[in-house]
Amino acid sequence: xxxxxxxxxxxxxxxxxxxxxxxxxxxxxxxxxxxxxxxxxxxxxxxxxxxxxxxxxxxxxxxxxxxxxxxxxxxxxxxxxxxxxxxxxxxxxxxxxxxxxxxxxxxxxxxxxxxxxxxxxxxxxxxxxxxxxxxxxxxxxxxxxxxxxxxxxxxxxxxxxxxxxxxxxxxxxxxxxxxxxxxxxxxxxxxxxxxxxxxxxxxxxxxxxxxxxxxxxxxxxxxxxxxxxxxxxxxxxxxxxxxxxxxxxxxxxxxxxxxxxxxxxxxxxxxxxxxxxxxxxxxxxxxxxxxxxxxxxxxxxxxxxxxxxxxxxxxxxxxxxxxxxxxxxxxxxxxxxxxxxxxxxxxxxxxxxxxxxxxxxxxxxxxxxxxxxxxxxxxxxxxxxxxxxxxxxxxxxxxxxxxxxxxxxxxxxxxxxxxxxxxxxxxxxxxxxxxxxxxxxxxxxxxxxxxxxxxxxxxxxxxxx
Amino acid sequence: xxxxxxxxxxxxxxxxxxxxxxxxxxxxxxxxxxxxxxxxxxxxxxxxxxxxxxxxxxxxxxxxxxxxxxxxxxxxxx
Numbered sequence: 001x002x003x004x005x006x007x008x009x010x011x012x013x014x015x016x017x018x019x020x021x022x023x024x025x026x027x028x029x030x031x032x033x034x035x036x037x038x039x040x041x042x043x044x045x046x047x048x049x050x051x052x053x054x055x056x057x058x059x060x061x062x063x064x065x066x067x068x069x070x071x072x073x074x075x076x077x078x079x080x081x082x083x084x085x086x087x088x089x090x091x092x093x094x095x096x097x098x099x100x101x102x103x104x105x106x107x108x109x110x111x112x113x114x115x116x117x118x119x120x121x122x123x124x125x126x127x128x129x130x131x132x133x134x135x136x137x138x139x140x141x142x143x144x145x146x147x148x149x150x151x152x153x154x155x156x157x158x159x160x161x162x163x164x165x166x167x168x169x170x171x172x173x174x175x176x177x178x179x180x181x182x183x184x185x186x187x188x189x190x191x192x193x194x195x196x197x198x199x200x201x202x203x204x205x206x207x208x209x210x211x212x213x214x215x216x217x218x219x220x221x222x223x224x225x226x227x228x229x230x231x232x233x234x235x236x237x238x239x240x241x242x243x244x245x246x247x248x249x250x251x252x253x254x255x256x257x258x259x260x261x262x263x264x265x266x267x268x269x270x271x272x273x274x275x276x277x278x279x280x281x282x283x284x285x286x287x288x289x290x291x292x293x294x295x296x297x298x299x300x301x302x303x304x305x306x307x308x309x310x311x312x313x314x315x316x317x318x319x320x321x322x323x324x325x326x327x328x329x330x331x332x333x334x335x336x337x338x339x340x341x342x343x344x345x346x347x348x349x350x351x352x353x354x355x356x357x358x359x360x361x362x363x364x365x366x367x368x369x370x371x372x373x374x375x376x377x378x379x380x381x382x383x384x385x386x387x388x389x390x391x392x393x394x395x396x397x398x399x400x401x402x403x404x405x406x407x408x409x410x411x412x413x414x415x416x417x418x419x420x421x422x423x424x425x426x427x428x429x430x431x432x433x434x435x436x437x438x439x440x441x442x443x444x445x446x447x448x449x450x451x452x453x454x455x456x457x458x459x460x461x462x463x464x465x
Numbered sequence: 466x467x468x469x470x471x472x473x474x475x476x477x478x479x480x481x482x483x484x485x486x487x488x489x490x491x492x493x494x495x496x497x498x499x500x501x502x503x504x505x506x507x508x509x510x511x512x513x514x515x516x517x518x519x520x521x522x523x524x525x526x527x528x529x530x531x532x533x534x535x536x537x538x539x540x541x542x543x
Contacts, residue, residue, distance in 0.1 A: 358485035368473050372503060376510040377525060386524045394530035395509065401538055402505050406498065407485030409543035414488055421489040422482065427497035430543040436504055443497065450503050452472055455496050460491030 028317050355404075364403070406430065424463050473499055501541075509537045 077111050355361045373387050373395055387395070413426040431437045436446065443463070479495045482488075490498075512533035513525045520529065 048496060110510065215504050324483050355484040355487075357484065357487040359487070361484040362477050364481065365474060365477065369506075372506045373510055375515060376507040388524065388527070391525055391530055394527040394534070395506075398509055398530060398538070399506065400536040401534070402502065403481045405538060405542060406501065407482045410482065410498075411486035411488045413543070421491050422486060422494055423491050423542040424497055426495050427494050427501065431497070431501055431504075433543045434501070434504075434541055436501070443500070447496075447500055447505070450500055451496065455472065455499075458493050459496045462491075462496075 354398075361400075364396065364399055366392060366396060369399060466473065475499075478502075505537065505541050509533060512537055 283313055353363070355360045355437060370387055370392055373392070377387065410422045410426045413429050414420070414422045417423070417426070428437065431443065431446075437443055444456075444460070447459055451459070472511055478499050479490045482490050482495065482498060505518075509530065510525065514527045516533055517525045517529040522529070
């Protein structure tokens with residue numbers, strides 16, 4: 001609305017007049033002040049001075065743009081009516097003054113003088129003077145004097161009431177604390193149910209689930225698992241090897257009956273950590289306790305298994321539904337069996353692992369694995385590559401999963417090519433898809449980097465360059 | 466590398482793949498598979514050592530291996 005060419009000319013008479021209009025002494029409000037837009041902003045006078053409504057324009061412009069003739073004024077008004085959104089194009093200051101700002105300023109202005117709300121005075125007893133004058137109907141009405149609701153309450157009293165109400169439950173953690181990688185991992189597990197059926201690699205997934213289930217129950221006791229203290233884990237590892245061959249990741253055999261529990265009853269997976277969180281507050285506040293009779297029935301058959309487990313599980317409300325069959329079938333030999341069907345054919349022996357095709361799978365000899373690991377590990381650790389037994393077990397587990405996965409992929413490729421034999425080209429395809437082979441890197445360069453000569457020669461013979 | 470006369474048992478690798486895939490494995494494909502396995506091990510150990518160094522361990526613990534296994538396996542998914 002302002003004329004593009006600012007002119008510094010400003011008549012002193014005009015400014016004097018406008019000064020008389022505005023009480024704060026803003027000298028430059030002129031015809032603009034009279035425009036209807038300004039009534040849209042319900043600003044208190046002090047606010048007007050502080051925020052500087054007129055600061056939307058430079059003083060020069062404003063002085064220049066002030067129409068002196070009635071025609072000019074009318075033109076200005078029409079223009080203002082036609083472009084209602086022109087304020088948006090101005091500096092954002094005006095827009096930022098929201099209702100909230102106004103209220104906040106009001107609050108600031110009133111804060112020193114305002115008093116905390118006192119409760120309204122309690123209702124006095126009905127005036128005795130009025131009573132005898134009433135007729136019978138009034139007396140009937142009056143008999144139980146309903147207490148009048150108090151109009152307002154002081155803040156302290158409200159807080160007291162809130163404290164009296166049962167404590168809000170702590171937020172339920174859907175994930176364990178220390179697993180930061182698992183945020184990616186969980187959706188993947190959730191979607192690939194058939195994957196789980198397909199790969200026995202996912203036996204990795206299952207104990208982990210139950211482990212998490214258990215984790216929520218003993219958050220404080222197990223939270224130090226995130227940092228690796230090697231000794232402790234070795235212990236656990238050894239314990240696991242005695243218990244189950246495949247699920248080396250289950251912790252201490254403590255939670256697998258929970259997993260079994262989940263499996264038996266087809267709870268929605270992953271099972272919400274149910275009773276553990278609400279147990280504490282419930283017990284604390286309302287004195288709620290499980291009926292002792294049920295507890296006794298349930299804990300007695302379970303007490304022969306893992307020691308701390310029975311005590312812990314006894315606190316579960318859900319365990320009341322657990323049939324004794326579960327706990328009876330709990331023997332260390334078949335602990336892993338209840339988790340999943342695939343685990344059942346994983347027999348305890350070392351070499352007896354079966355693939356999903358029912359063919360026994362030999363293990364990669366641990367000597368080879370250790371050799372490879374030490375070859376790749378020590379590069380900057382100062383040639384002090386100590387691969388402990390537990391670490392080696394973890395690596396072996398990883399490599400068995402790796403072979404499983406690779407074999408699946410290779411089988412898919414060869415089947416796609418219409419072959420029954422996994423060919424070199426399939427492996428080439430796989431490596432290309434793994435981004436190991438690209439334009440600058442060939443198989444041969446990789447092989448010459450990693451493989452000994454005789455293998456290299458075999459490879460060269462078998463593959464056309 | 467130390468040129469060991471036998472880097473790995475070829476028959477074992479072949480049998481592993483054959484059992485897991487239910488396919489035959491051609492004569493020299495296992496070399497490539499083992500090459501890929503070496504790359505996998507390299508990646509796995511490297512990731513694990515990075516992770517264990519981040520947690521302040523000198524050696525690679527089983528836990529760090531476990532933590533990186535999933536990621537590395539996914540990296541090697543064809």
